[in-house]
Amino acid sequence: xxxxxxxxxxxxxxxxxxxxxxxxxxxxxxxxxxxxxxxxxxxxxxxxxxxxxxxxxxxxxxxxxxxxxxxxxxxxxxxxxxxxxxxxxxxxxxxxxxxxxxxxxxxxxxxxxxxxxxxxxxxxxxxxxxxxxxxxxxxxxxxxxxxxxxxxxxxxxxxxxxxxxxxxxxxxxxxxxxxxxxxxxxxxxxxxxxxxxxxxxxxxxxxxxxxxxxxxxxxxxxxxxxxxxxxxxxxxxxxxxx
Amino acid sequence: xxxxxxxxxxxxxxxxxxxxxxxxxxxxxxxxxxxxxxxxxxxxxxxxxxxxxxxxxxxxxxxxxxxxxxxxxxxxxxxxxxxxxxxxxxxxxxxxxxxxxxxxxxxxxxxxxxxxxxxxxxxxxxxxxxxxxxxxxxxxxxxxxxxxxxxxxxxxxxxxxxxxxxxxxxxxxxxxxxxxxxxxxxxxxxxxxxxxxxxxxxxxxxxxxxxxxxxxxxxxxxxxxxxxxxxxxxxxxxxxxxxxxxxxxxxxxxxxxxxxxxxxxxxxxxxxxxxxxxxxxxxxxxxxxxxxxxxxxxxxxxxxxxxxxxxxxxxxxxxxxxxxxxxxxxxxxxxxxxxxxxxxxxxxxxxxxxxxxxxxxxxxxxxxxxxxxxxxxxxxxxxxxxxxxxxxxxxxxxxxxxxxxxxxxxxxxxxxxxxxxxxxxxxxxxxxxxxxxxxxxx
Numbered sequence: 001x002x003x004x005x006x007x008x009x010x011x012x013x014x015x016x017x018x019x020x021x022x023x024x025x026x027x028x029x030x031x032x033x034x035x036x037x038x039x040x041x042x043x044x045x046x047x048x049x050x051x052x053x054x055x056x057x058x059x060x061x062x063x064x065x066x067x068x069x070x071x072x073x074x075x076x077x078x079x080x081x082x083x084x085x086x087x088x089x090x091x092x093x094x095x096x097x098x099x100x101x102x103x104x105x106x107x108x109x110x111x112x113x114x115x116x117x118x119x120x121x122x123x124x125x126x127x128x129x130x131x132x133x134x135x136x137x138x139x140x141x142x143x144x145x146x147x148x149x150x151x152x153x154x155x156x157x158x159x160x161x162x163x164x165x166x167x168x169x170x171x172x173x174x175x176x177x178x179x180x181x182x183x184x185x186x187x188x189x190x191x192x193x194x195x196x197x198x199x200x201x202x203x204x205x206x207x208x209x210x211x212x213x214x215x216x217x218x219x220x221x222x223x224x225x226x227x228x229x230x231x232x233x234x235x236x237x238x239x240x241x242x
Numbered sequence: 243x244x245x246x247x248x249x250x251x252x253x254x255x256x257x258x259x260x261x262x263x264x265x266x267x268x269x270x271x272x273x274x275x276x277x278x279x280x281x282x283x284x285x286x287x288x289x290x291x292x293x294x295x296x297x298x299x300x301x302x303x304x305x306x307x308x309x310x311x312x313x314x315x316x317x318x319x320x321x322x323x324x325x326x327x328x329x330x331x332x333x334x335x336x337x338x339x340x341x342x343x344x345x346x347x348x349x350x351x352x353x354x355x356x357x358x359x360x361x362x363x364x365x366x367x368x369x370x371x372x373x374x375x376x377x378x379x380x381x382x383x384x385x386x387x388x389x390x391x392x393x394x395x396x397x398x399x400x401x402x403x404x405x406x407x408x409x410x411x412x413x414x415x416x417x418x419x420x421x422x423x424x425x426x427x428x429x430x431x432x433x434x435x436x437x438x439x440x441x442x443x444x445x446x447x448x449x450x451x452x453x454x455x456x457x458x459x460x461x462x463x464x465x466x467x468x469x470x471x472x473x474x475x476x477x478x479x480x481x482x483x484x485x486x487x488x489x490x491x492x493x494x495x496x497x498x499x500x501x502x503x504x505x506x507x508x509x510x511x512x513x514x515x516x517x518x519x520x521x522x523x524x525x526x527x528x529x530x531x532x533x534x535x536x537x538x539x540x541x542x543x544x545x546x547x548x549x550x551x552x553x554x555x556x557x558x559x560x561x562x563x564x565x566x567x568x569x570x571x572x573x574x575x576x577x578x579x580x581x582x583x584x585x586x587x588x589x590x591x592x593x594x595x596x597x598x599x600x601x602x603x604x605x606x607x608x609x610x611x612x613x614x615x616x617x618x619x620x621x622x623x624x625x626x627x628x629x630x631x632x633x634x635x636x637x638x639x640x641x642x643x644x645x646x647x648x649x650x651x652x653x654x655x656x657x658x659x660x661x662x663x664x665x666x667x668x669x670x671x672x673x674x675x676x677x678x679x680x681x682x683x684x
Contacts, residue, residue, distance in 0.1 A: 057448075073284070087470070089470055089496070099389070101490050102493075104496075104539055104541055107539055108613070109615065112619060200277075228375075228427050233434075
């Protein structure tokens with residue numbers, strides 16, 4: 001009887017402790033990837049099966065767990081476009097159209113394998129709960145489930161380096177477990193200010209056989225912004241932050 | 243069966259060649275390189291200069307029995323097919339220093355058609371911005387506002403020129419005024435609050451086409467992001483136009499489904515119309531216009547945009563029938579006597595009245611766009627229809643857009659314009675049109 005009670009107590013204590021570890025680990029991965037508020041530049045490259053490329057350059061700003069905005073700097077056809085995400089809300093501002101229009105996370109403003117939620121990525125812990133963490137060799141494998149139906153991918157599997165606590169690979173899956181895309185995190189680089197993270201993300205998708213998209217990061221640095229930067233009114237003026 | 247003239251065939255060949263050349267451009271122009279990020283691209287300059295150049299040849303297949311064909315070409319023999327060559331140049335630039343920024347955008351349209359050459363140049367926008375903080379900015383000069391949430395129509399866009407639902411994303415000319423934006427963010431269900439007051443003067447020299455002259459008009463918009471829903475409250479008053487109030491909303495229901503709506507209440511709206519004999523009538527009433535729409539993205543990357551629009555300022559079906567009947571009678575009179583007075587008067591009534599975009603009461607808009615079918619990146623076909631619910635006439639426009647080459651956008655678009663006699667689209671001067679748009683950004 002005593003053994004049964006002891007086992008019960010151990011289980012009751014162990015389950016929440018495990019869940020807490022997973023969540024803490026995910027939060028640690030988030031902070032290792034980016035400071036809570038920061039600015040950065042990114043280059044997006046869509047590569048076709050024959051090697052032809054199309055490139056986009058973006059300036060992005062992020063604050064807290066649910067605010068991020070990005071401005072297209074290149075090419076000329078996209079220059080001045082900006083995207084804003086406030087939690088589950090996303091907008092696209094096109095200078096010619098002259099007003100922000102609502103977009104959805106599954107659309108893609110750049111074409112290719114990256115969609116809007118990849119470009120306007122919030123903290124993983126803000127959108128996902130950790131269901132399970134496996135350990136194998138030098139890696140963790142985190143099984144994540146979206147907190148709400150409004151998240152672009154229902155499930156994620158994150159492989160993370162145990163020492164660096166940085167992702168090496170992320171699989172994005174539907175609710176039924178169908179693979180939508182895989183992100184490969186490469187080339188860990190010191191950006192200064194204590195930010196050491198992968199500078200190169202490559203993605204492919206079984207939905208786009210032979211195609212891949214690449215995101216290269218530069219000039220990531222901590223920076224605070226006023227909340228009003230993340231509003232529709234400010235979207236045409238994001239360039240003034242540079 | 244339609245017989246193409248030699249000129250039409252030549253044009254179609256040129257269009258096809260241009261399109262094919264772009265689609266099948268030799269690959270060695272895009273030879274593979276290592277994936278690098280040149281940081282010079284991130285350096286900011288205080289000034290910016292860029293632009294857009296466009297060539298747009300259009301071929302029309304005329305409907306020689308249509309009332310508007312008779313009105314337009316009654317004294318000319320233009321034939322069954324018509325060509326038009328359009329060129330556009332837009333230049334834009336900005337200069338930024340501290341809290342001040344100056345921005346301009348010019349537009350030059352050049353058209354070569356059976357009527358000869360026509361060139362028009364103007365500033366679409368030219369304004370000075372003072373931005374003392376992210377919460378506050380003031381704009382002075384000529385600019386567009388683009389209020390409203392509708393995709394094809396914006397009944398609450400009181401201080402903008404009407405957009406063309408056939409091409410709703412095209413840039414428009416603004417009005418000269420003074421405006422300010424104040425925005426505040428919060429935690430909780432109300433995330434953002436913003437207020438935008440605008441002053442628009444109308445005199446003999448400026449904003450002549452806004453409305454009645456010698457008035458200073460005040461417009462305003464209050465914006466809320468409340469429970470993840472965009473909400474705008476809008477008004478315009480001042481004398482150049484009758485006082486009007488508007489509201490709109492937009493919300494994402496799920497990750498792939500958006501809904502929006504727009505409402506306008508226009509006080510003392512005046513409408514002028516004629517009966518079949520040409521006798522003119524004016525009525526005045528408080529007009530209500532509204533729009534409800536949705537945007538839906540399927541798992542196969544097909545986007546549906548659907549809108550219903552009720553235009554409270556529009557004409558009734560019988561009023562439009564009388565107008566077309568008046569043109570037909572005037573055309574018969576012209577054929578019999580050579581007197582074109584009735585047609586001249588009809589042309590005057592058409593301008594800004596019966597001739598405005600979608601002049602009747604109820605419309606449906608549906609656009610179905612497929613992103614990159616068959617795994618062909620940057621290739622986006624779409625089909626758009628606008629249906630007049632009052633007379634069941636419609637346009638149906640399939641198109642393909644190809645943007646593989648950086649900064650080059652190619653669009654091939656056909657339009658089928660159909661309807662029975664005395665209907666809006668049935669009486670348009672053309673049955674079909676085919677256009678190629680080649681645009682380059684620099």
